[in-house]
Amino acid sequence: MKEILEAIYQIQKLDDQIRANQSRLDQIPKNIADIQESLKQSRSRLEEVTRQQNDLAKQRKGLEQEVEQTLANIKKHQTQLLSVKTNKEYSTMLHEIEGEKKKIADIEEQILAIMENLEKLGLQESEEKNVFKLAESQSRGKQQELDREAAAFSAQNDEMKKNKQQALTSLPGDILALYDRIGKARNGIAVVTVRNGACGGCFGNLPTQLLNRIRDMDKVITCENCGRILIWQPPQQ
Numbered sequence: 155m156k157e158i159l160e161a162i163y164q165i166q167k168l169d170d171q172i173r174a175n176q177s178r179l180d181q182i183p184k185n186i187a188d189i190q191e192s193l194k195q196s197r198s199r200l201e202e203v204t205r206q207q208n209d210l211a212k213q214r215k216g217l218e219q220e221v222e223q224t225l226a227n228i229k230k231h232q233t234q235l236l237s238v239k240t241n242k243e244y245s246t247m248l249h250e251i252e253g254e255k256k257k258i259a260d261i262e263e264q265i266l267a268i269m270e271n272l273e274k275l276g277l278q279e280s281e282e283k284n285v286f287k288l289a290e291s292q293s294r295g296k297q298q299e300l301d302r303e304a305a306a307f308s309a310q311n312d313e314m315k316k317n318k319q320q321a322l323t324s325l326p327g328d329i330l331a332l333y334d335r336i337g338k339a340r341n342g343i344a345v346v347t348v349r350n351g352a353c354g355g356c357f358g359n360l361p362t363q364l365l366n367r368i369r370d371m372d373k374v375i376t377c378e379n380c381g382r383i384l385i386w387q388p389p390q391q
Contacts, residue, residue, distance in 0.1 A: 156371040161324050162333055163385045166345035168318045173342055175307040175314075182304045189293050189300075196289040200282040207275050214268045217261050224261070228254050329374065336381055345383045356380035 231251050238244045322330065336344035346354035348368055353360060358379040360368070368375050369386045376383055 155373055158325060158329060159371050159374070159383075159385055161321055162329060162383065163345050163347070165318055165321050165325075165333070166343070168314045168321070169337070169342060172311050172314050172318070175311045179304055179307050179311075182300050186297055186300055189296050193286075193289050193293045196282070196286045200279070200286050203275055203279045203282055207272060207279065210268050210272050210275070214265055214272075217265050217268070221258055221261050221265075224254050224258050228258075332374065333383070336376070336383065340380065340382060343382065345385055346377075347385050347387045353377040353380060353382065353384060355382040360384075 228251055231247055231254070235244065235247050238247060325333075333344045340355065343355060348354060348360065348365065349357075351360055351365060352358060356377060356379050358377065360377075364375070367373075368384050371386055374383060
């Protein structure tokens, strides 16, 4: 019986490790998705800066064209001054020219403000490019690391599942049935060791008489509280 109890304890440890590995494997796709989302956000920030730069550049071009057109109007009106016949017409023409000059001054202030914003965006673009470049490099490295980790855990699980199948062949059917039944009721943990005189599953204290029976390892003994199979292991283990 001792060999059977030791075998079922080894199966439990294999199941524990398989379950832990699978939990990590299930988490890896989310980790990769988080990395990709972080990179996506960095890319979006860089694209937003570029969009703002393009919008301001278009505004600047439109204003510069407006300045050119207004300068042409001024030149035209200055030429027309030579042909006016009355003081009223002359004053009206001068008033139009002054209005157009003021318009140019206002537009040039807008262009100056745009140029200042473009300068700030240029600095921001440089910073976002560096951030994105770093994020891209780190993303690639982390994804490769996670891929290697996933492959390693998958290989470990495959190997442990083989070992488990081999160990199962040495167990009687009634012991396996008990193991499966308890495992389903206790989140996959059917076998636990005694720890400091207590059940390693529910941590309930065990009577001294029961501890002596568990130590003998000559029959299957379950915890009266949680129902798990109790295994005795020397303190150093």
